[in-house]
Amino acid sequence: xxxSFKFVKEGWIDSYxxxxxxxxxxxxxxxxxxxxxxQQLRVEASIERIKVSKASADLMRYCxxxxxxxxxxxxxxxxxNPFKDKKPCTIL
Amino acid sequence: xxxxxxxxxxxCAFLKMACQGLAKGETTNTLKAESESLKAKLEEERAKxxxxxxxxxAEKIDALGQFVMKTRRTLKGHGNKVLCMDWCRDKRxxxxxxxxxxxxxxxxxxTNKEHxxxxxxxxxxxxxxxxxxxxxxxxxxxxxxxxxxxSLDKNENLAAKKKSVAMHTNYLSSCSFTNSDMQILTSSGDxxxxxxxxxxxxxxxxxxxxxxxxxxxxxxxxxxxxxxxSGGCDKKANVWDMRSGQNVQSFETHESDxxxxxxxxxxxxxxxxxxxxxxxxxxxxADREVAIYSKxxxxxxxxxxxxxxxxxxxFAGYNDYTINVxxxxxxxxxxxxxxxxxxxxxxxxxxxxTAFCSGSWDNTLRIWA
Numbered sequence: 495x496x497x498s499f500k501f502v503k504e505g506w507i508d509s510y511x512x513x514x515x516x517x518x519x520x521x522x523x524x525x526x527x528x529x530x531x532x533q534q535l536r537v538e539a540s541i542e543r544i545k546v547s548k549a550s551a552d553l554m555r556y557c558x559x560x561x562x563x564x565x566x567x568x569x570x571x572x573x574x575n576p577f578k579d580k581k582p583c584t585i586l
Numbered sequence: 587x588x589x590x591x592x593x594x595x596x597x598c599a600f601l602k603m604a605c606q607g608l609a610k611g612e613t614t615n616t617l618k619a620e621s622e623s624l625k626a627k628l629e630e631e632r633a634k635x636x637x638x639x640x641x642x643x644a645e646k647i648d649a650l651g652q653f654v655m656k657t658r659r660t661l662k663g664h665g666n667k668v669l670c671m672d673w674c675r676d677k678r679x680x681x682x683x684x685x686x687x688x689x690x691x692x693x694x695x696x697t698n699k700e701h702x703x704x705x706x707x708x709x710x711x712x713x714x715x716x717x718x719x720x721x722x723x724x725x726x727x728x729x730x731x732x733x734x735x736x737s738l739d740k741n742e743n744l745a746a747k748k749k750s751v752a753m754h755t756n757y758l759s760s761c762s763f764t765n766s767d768m769q770i771l772t773s774s775g776d777x778x779x780x781x782x783x784x785x786x787x788x789x790x791x792x793x794x795x796x797x798x799x800x801x802x803x804x805x806x807x808x809x810x811x812x813x814x815x816s817g818g819c820d821k822k823a824n825v826w827d828m829r830s831g832q833n834v835q836s837f838e839t840h841e842s843d844x845x846x847x848x849x850x851x852x853x854x855x856x857x858x859x860x861x862x863x864x865x866x867x868x869x870x871x872a873d874r875e876v877a878i879y880s881k882x883x884x885x886x887x888x889x890x891x892x893x894x895x896x897x898x899x900x901f902a903g904y905n906d907y908t909i910n911v912x913x914x915x916x917x918x919x920x921x922x923x924x925x926x927x928x929x930x931x932x933x934x935x936x937x938x939x940t941a942f943c944s945g946s947w948d949n950t951l952r953i954w955a
Contacts, residue, residue, distance in 0.1 A: 501709075532620050541873060546637055557897050564939055566935070570940065575955055577658040
């Protein structure tokens with residue numbers, strides 16, 4: 495059984511209104527589950543990693559190279575932004 | 587042999603082990619021990635490369651100036667909470683879905699409604715625009731993802747052409763077309779994600795690994811290959827290989843449900859929004875969390891996140907009705923946007939980056955620029 499079900503947990507709707515959950519009997523096959531966990535961890539442990547300093551530099555470089563193409567970052571004039579009104583609105 | 591013959595329970599145990607294909611001596615305990623040691627090794631390897639913090643490296647770049655972002659359009663028409671929205675690639679159309687089962691297609695420039703369809707279920711938590719702009723996909727408590735071709739004829743009943751594509755065993759939380767109208771990726775409250783062929787409804791690949799509801803997924807930008815990231819109620823963000831179904835990386839640093847995941851535009855990182863009131867940035871090549879976006883004054887969950895085009899800004903919608911704008915590199919907040927009168931449930935930047943749209947439990951959508 496899931497130990498969290500978003501809707502019921504949040505109190506958005508009563509549990510009886512929810513469509514029937516299929517209960518996953520994780521407990522019934524601990525061995526298979528443990529084996530899968532180990533295999534999964536082996537995959538994750540084996541990947542190549544780089545230093546945070548290098549990763550950070552790359553993220554910064556990407557931001558820098560693309561900043562001029564980012565309208566929300568640079569701010570573009572009303573004449574170029576279809577969402578910005580060309581004339582000010584007056585509320586009467 | 588004599589021992590086995592005189593102790594039936596050990597015959598059973600022996601046969602059971604043989605059937606489960608275990609190596610000699612493997613038991614739940616030895617596997618558990620190996621599990622723990624692999625986890626420790628993972629942490630050790632990650633720690634070795636943790637030579638600096640992102641915000642420290644970012645100290646040398648200029649701080650961002652003041653941002654003035656205002657609501658430019660308000661889309662009114664939903665009768666209930668807006669749960670999801672998506673932009674069309676034409677940068678002006680939007681599809682949105684709500685708790686009362688309505689799915690509406692809008693022209694965001696004019697605020698006109700172009701199409702409306704009523705789903706047979708409530709809580710339509712997921713909706714997506716097809717890359718061609720000719721169809722929309724949606725689903726929710728019906729446990730399915732359905733595709734509706736959009737007709738040019740306004741009078742045509744869209745529901746008549748509906749195509750059921752995905753079938754889960756619990757609610758549909760998120761859906762996304764891949765690079766074409768032909769395949770859809772879905773995530774579900776049943777704890778799985780799945781890839782489907784739209785035409786035949788066939789399941790092409792399923793992704794198992796989350797231990798609770800999966801709430802969100804995002805496809806890597808096309809240049810970076812066939813992967814996607816998912817996040818859920820198990821507090822984990824998982825990166826998947828779409829072809830093999832393999833979970834290739836997993837991150838577990840959030841303290842509560844991950845409500846939304848979004849790739850950084852280069853594909854090298856992704857951001858998350860969580861019920862623990864923080865948003866975080868995970869770098870895929872460093873294989874770790876590299877930034878946390880939080881403030882003591884922010885105590886409500888973040889429901890949705892999206893990046894500006896360059897990746898410098900992160901827009902995050904919160905359950906306290908606000909949208910916070912974060913400097914991704916420096917980790918500081920650069921703006922707080924008020925306007926919605928209830929939880930912000932979804933935030934998406936337009937395809938050309940000129941604006942972003944927010945959807946809320948106050949039944950409206952707002953376009954900000």
